[in-house]
Amino acid sequence: MGFFIEATIGGLMSGMLYALVALGFVLIFKASGVFNFAQGAMVLFAALAMARFAEWIPQLTGLDNKVLVNVLAFIGAMGVMIASAWLIERLVLGKLVNQEGITLLMATLGITYFLDGFGQTIFGSDIYKIDVGMPKDPIFLFETVFEGGILVGQEDLVAAVVAAGLVAVLAAFFQYTSTGRALRAVADDHQAAQSIGIPLKRIWVIVWSVAGFVALVAGIIWGSKLGVQFSLSQVALKALPVVILGGLTSVPGAIIGGLIIGVGEKLSEVFIGPMLGGGIEIWFAYALALLFLLVRPQGLFGEKIIDRV
Template identity: 80%
Template sequence: MGPFLETLIGGLMSGMLYSLIALGFVLIFKASGVFNFAQGAMVLFAALAMARFAEWIPKFTGLDGKVLVNVMAFVGALAVMVVVAWLVERLALSKLVNQEGITLLMATLGIAYLLEGAGQMIFGNDIYKIDIGLPKDPMFLFEQTFEGGILVSKEDLYAALMAAALVAGLSLFFQKTATGRALRAVADDHQAAQSIGIPLSRIWVIVWSVAGFVALVAGMIWGSKLGVQFSLSLVALKALPVVILGGLTSVPGAIVGGLLIGVGEKLSEAYLGSLIGGGIEYWFGYVLVLVVLLVRPQGLFGEKIIDRV
């Protein structure tokens, strides 16, 4: 029972981080109706900005307190992501109002390549470190109940708690605030939302800013765990099955989907990996999504589309 619980807890913590990245996809889709292929590049760009600001601030200001420097670097990186959101709206989205979904999709691909190139040009292409003080040593739980206890990574636990707090806050934002309802209205019908006085440009800037904030937190956590490098943009690929499984328009779906895939990856690798040679956790999510789509194409929590003729 002990090893099972240890694997289960590890899967839940990984799943919460997947949910955090998946939220970025859901936020953009809910506001613009397009799948944002630039989300991975946003995670990378935000992490690069924070890592480099954390290096530059002590050098140019003389400050040496790690907490203060990290806070200033975070605020600076967030300001950069807000500027990115404004530029995306001004230079791309405002020109593509009411265009076909494929047009907006291609626009996000262009934004992804632009952010990756700009990140390399502005911040460099080395491997950078983000040190936000997450403890690296493990801890043992329930030592009195299970022999040897249950091994839990403190770093993963704290990272999962940070992700859970942000996910809960964004869920409340979408469900309880006027801005959240406006975002849903814009996603349903751009023209109808404009006709009742919802400013489309402001809504898109807000949602891309919030998605940038989510990308920054995700980049900060993954950068602390793996280092900030250009392969970090591929982390978003881990969230693709989560988004499709939970439903492209569902914030709760992103949470549940992340937890299901995180737990499924760990349990399948632990109990089935030895039978088929290992590596299950790398493709488990995609196989699970394929099975679900055969039964429920809109995902577990997605809105079922009914066309009337």
């Protein structure tokens, strides 16, 4: 039982990180009605900015206070993501209002490759470290209940708590603020939203800025765990099954989908993997997403599409 609980807790913590990345997809889809393939590149771009600013600030200013350097690096990286959001709206999305969904989809693909290449040009292509003071050593819990206790990584625990807090804030933002309601209106119909006075350009800048903030937090967490390298953008691919499972328009769906994927792949790897020769953790999420596409393509919490003729 202790081993099962340990695997489940590990899956829940991984699931919260998947949900955090998936939130970026949901945010953009809510505002533009298109799937944002650039989210993975945004995670990488934000993590690169954070890592490099944390290196450059001490060199330029002589600061040796690690906390202050990280705070300044975070502010600088967030400034980069907000500037990127403004440029994306001015140069790309603002020119594609009321275009077909496939046009917006191709635009996000173009943004993906641009951010990958531009990030390498200005920040370099080496592997960088992000050290924000997250504890690395594992701890043992419930030693008096289970023999040997339950092994939990402190870094994973802190990351899961941060991700859960951010998810809760964003869910409240969409549900209870006028801007959140405006985002939902824009997603439903661009022209109708404009006709009632919703400023489409400002809404898109806001949502891409919020998505950039989410990407920055995700990039810091994953960069602290894995190092900042260009394979980091592939982490976002694991969020694709999450949004398929939870629904492209649902913030709670991203949370539930992330937890299901995280726990499912961890338990399947531990208990089913040995019988199949291992590697099940790599494809489990995509197999589950494929099953949902066949049975319930809108996901658990997605809006069901009804065509009337």
